[in-house]
Amino acid sequence: MSAPEEWEELIVDGRGLPPPEPMEHVVAALDRLQPGQRLRFLIHRQPYPLYDLLSRHHYRYETTPLAEGGFAILISPP
Numbered sequence: 001m002s003a004p005e006e007w008e009e010l011i012v013d014g015r016g017l018p019p020p021e022p023m024e025h026v027v028a029a030l031d032r033l034q035p036g037q038r039l040r041f042l043i044h045r046q047p048y049p050l051y052d053l054l055s056r057h058h059y060r061y062e063t064t065p066l067a068e069g070g071f072a073i074l075i076s077p078p
Helices: 021-032 048-056
Strands: 008-013 037-043 060-065 071-076
Touching (some): 008 021, 021 037, 021 048
Parallel strands (some): 008 037
Antiparallel strands (some): 037 071
């Protein structure tokens, strides 16, 4: 699918949740993504296991540090 001009962005906030809850929430949200949607995942630490999963399934992602601490990971479908 080519990138739409305007993405609908879904937000999953995993900050402060104990493992494995953040991963469970983001994986469930990825399963629900529809065409034209992408996911913004907020987390208090780098989710290295998630990066491996995203790479294996050909998702595109970009990680940005947040000023208040933690990270925002913008995930787009393959």
